[in-house]
Amino acid sequence: MMSPDGIGHLLRGLREQAGRTRRDQAGHLERTSGRFVDPENIKRWETEKRLPIPDWHDVIAEGYGVPVEEVRRAVAASRRYRTLVSTSVSLDDQEGVSPVERRAFLGVSILAAGIATEPWGRLAAALAGPNVDSQVTDELVEATAHLFVSEHHIPAKLLAARLGSHLETLTALIPRSGPHRPALTIAAGETAALAGWAAYDVGDMDTARHSYKTAALAGREAGHPAVVALAMGYASYAVPADKAREMLAAA
Incomplete structure (x- = not known):
């Protein structure tokens, strides 16, 4: 694997x-x-x-x-x-592993590359929700920022797979992230906006539109207008010039 x-x-x-x-x-x-x-x-x-x-x-x-x-x-x-x-x-069927140790393992699994794209990874993400702390949040936010750097030298198709994986992880953790929910929601909105751009780059306009709308929704939910502006800026590339100017002005 x-x-x-x-x-x-x-x-x-x-x-x-x-x-x-x-x-x-x-x-x-x-x-x-x-x-x-x-x-x-x-x-x-x-x-x-x-x-x-x-x-x-x-x-x-x-x-x-x-x-x-x-x-x-x-x-x-x-x-x-x-x-x-x-x-x-190694953890499979071990009677001596405590619930706390299992949750610790699941928490680490969330940060592994792309783990939440697997069905068992999504379950791990949900079960590990209570372990979301400032360190995990900071690492996920940093991973989001790195994706924007990768966009400059990674093919759009490959980048889209990474973005989907990262977004799945964030999505699984947000509902149970407590005080860290705003930060993870902002990261999810940024990821969705970039995912829309990657989809646009490969000609998947339907996915691009849905991604931009989701990114804007996340920005509004987090009370973070910059994410909404980011989504509108990316989306402006796919509309006629007059509409694009309106969107950029609003952004």
Whole structure:
């Protein structure tokens, strides 16, 4: 099982966006780095049978055209996901695990890359609701901000999958987040607005419209007009010029 926003999906998405086969990609990395690259390594990285060691991070970043920080983030996400899956197996049917320990594990699972896109992940998110604290909130808000940075160098299709995963996590946690509800609602609105932009970028106008409306709803619910303005700004690209000017003025 691969992390939805780990290194495997990132490298495969970038390679396919460039129209290269795995052998083509290996050759491209050789030309940009001057190092021998086995096409099998490309396969292992994409399937996460093996994660790139730090010595390869700069080579990958240059060869795939992304910041090295994005490569490191994706590798870290894959490692977290591996740990989560192995922990979930070890917790199975253990009589000695207390309810508090189980909730602690579920709380960590929410922060794993894309975990809430799986059915059991959504249940974990719901059960872990009481564990939402300032640290979890801060990490989710920071993850939201990182998605806006990723938008500059991640293909829209790949970004859309990440956004959907992140939005699922936020959606599962908001109803039981107590005093942290406004912050998570704002993060969800920002994520929905960016998801609308990604959908627009790939021509899915219906999803884009729904995402913008949801983002504006979240902004109003949180009493945060900036999120409403963000949604209106993105949505203005898909309407005639006169309407766009009206929307931007209102934003």
